[in-house]
Amino acid sequence: MSIGRSVLRLRYTLAVVCGLLLTSVTAFAQGDGIPTDEASISAGMELFDGNCSSCHQVHEKGVGPALKNVYERRDVKWLTSFIKHPGKTIESGDAYAVALYDKFKPTIMPNQDLSDAEILQVLAYVKDATIKGPAKPEAAADVAGAGAAAPQEGMVVSSNLLVGVIIGLLVLLSIVLIVLVVLANVLTQYLKQQKGLDENDTAYINEKFSLAAIFKSQVFIGMSSFVFVMIVAKVTIDSLFAVGVQQGYAPDQPIQFSHKLHAGYYEIDCKYCHTGVEKSKNANIPSANICMNCHNSIRQNSPEIQKIYAAIENNEPIQWVRVHNLPDLAYFNHSQHVKVGGVECQTCHGEIEKMEVVQQHSLLTMGWCIDCHRQTDVNAKGNAYYDKMVEMHEATSKDPMKVKDIGGLECAKCHY
């Protein structure tokens, strides 16, 4: 890896040196009038970022052509007039401009409100970037890799620490046990050597440790059968309570979509795709056009992304498997909880931004709903709808108004 990188770096440096040599020769030969000082380049970069970068890149084709070497393709005078009035230049029948239009139509570059001096600065930046060559892509990959690896390392460290503490405690306990056994033996030996002990003491000293007697004793049998019955009862009851609870359900999806990448690394808001979450009962599963907002160009060749294209081409819905399914008998509304209540998505869905495959995090049982309704304060601040209720509540109680106080435990709130 490191050798590969240094080789890359060497190549890069070589390329830069060669580029510098070449351009110094060409600049000398042409004298194109494009400034080369640092101040112009950085001013040009700012102008480029602000006005050009949405359509143009230096090294790659964007909406418009790549601007690499543009100062060699056309002279500064032509470029200045084109940048200021692209439409006019095309209409005037300039052969090069018409050819450009034919290649990129129907898009026409809008008129740019830049002065001659500013255009020169932009060109200075383009020239500088052309000479420097494309940015190394490995930097971005490193960032992505680091982002993915960091949280895992943290987890490993904390679990190692826990195991270490437990082992330490066990060692300590066994040392104490050994010391105690040795002490008891020493004391028994000492007592054996004494004379004039009473009956109880001799009985104690000569006592034989018998395992069979313990197993046969009524106390042992009683205790162990009690423990056994309790365990069986606990397992049975727990199992029965787990019937119909789908916590942990993490089905394979038709497309291996990673929330960890999209919501975690790229920090895309949940609402970007789940558009209904603040407006309707359902959070919505995004339609393919929302995927296409980015994947019209990002990772086009991935087999998973190809599935989106296929779905659009065949006009077939992507058959996502539903993970969270409340029974038909209970009503739940996302907008009510997220928009009005201000509840975070993660409160119910867990740390979605860390999930490679989505699984049901919460119980979604009635007890689980009710617990939250008992504990959660109503998000009444700045919501005039609640003003009267808060006033009435505060007249009779010192506690903040909980969901249960405004009917959060009424049967008919959810079951109707």
Added chain:
Amino acid sequence: MKAIAIGAAALAMTGCKIQGDGNFTGLEYAPQMYHSVPYEPLSQFTDDDIAGGVLEQFYYPDFVNSTPYNDYYSEGKKRKINVKDPVAGTVKRQNFTKVTGQAAPTADQAILYYMEVSKDSLEWAAANLKNPLEATPAVLAQGEHLFTAYCMPCHGEKGDGKGKVGKVYGGVANLKGRSIKKATDGHIFHVITHGKGNMWPHKSQVNPEERWAIVKYVRKLQGN
């Protein structure tokens, strides 16, 4: 004997899979209560899912696909999802001019029903559409909230076009650039709706009122 019987029962209970895990939903009792008879969006439960299972006998064979509203297998294809096309002859709300008989929507109608305005009428939109919202704190707060959700991934928190997704996507506009500072509200509204250059339409994600709020917030970011 009793102890053995109880032990066997306990073993049977622990041995049988109850908790959901991977592709297994978890044991369902009375599944009729879990899977909706009336139309329920985004559900896709079919009798294929239960065929051959232990619980098959508990389902009514015709139950799952019996209602006309859950036509999982529409259009003669095996389409295991109940996303449906509108009924034939439905007029989209934004195509209201077909009903009112107008040749074209007026500017204030177009604000609400914008999809009638086509993608290539950017200049018309820039000249005619006026932002109906005032830059009140409430509108700006809504705008910021929406901007964070729908624009920030590409355009960045400050609107400088340096969002995390934008870096990968490429060609993202700097909203603080001179041309967009000069652009009218109507222009930005049109671009959110229909997209421009590399940006794809976002009309399905934010409704017209929300778009106007976003425009107001973009103005704030630009320092106007």
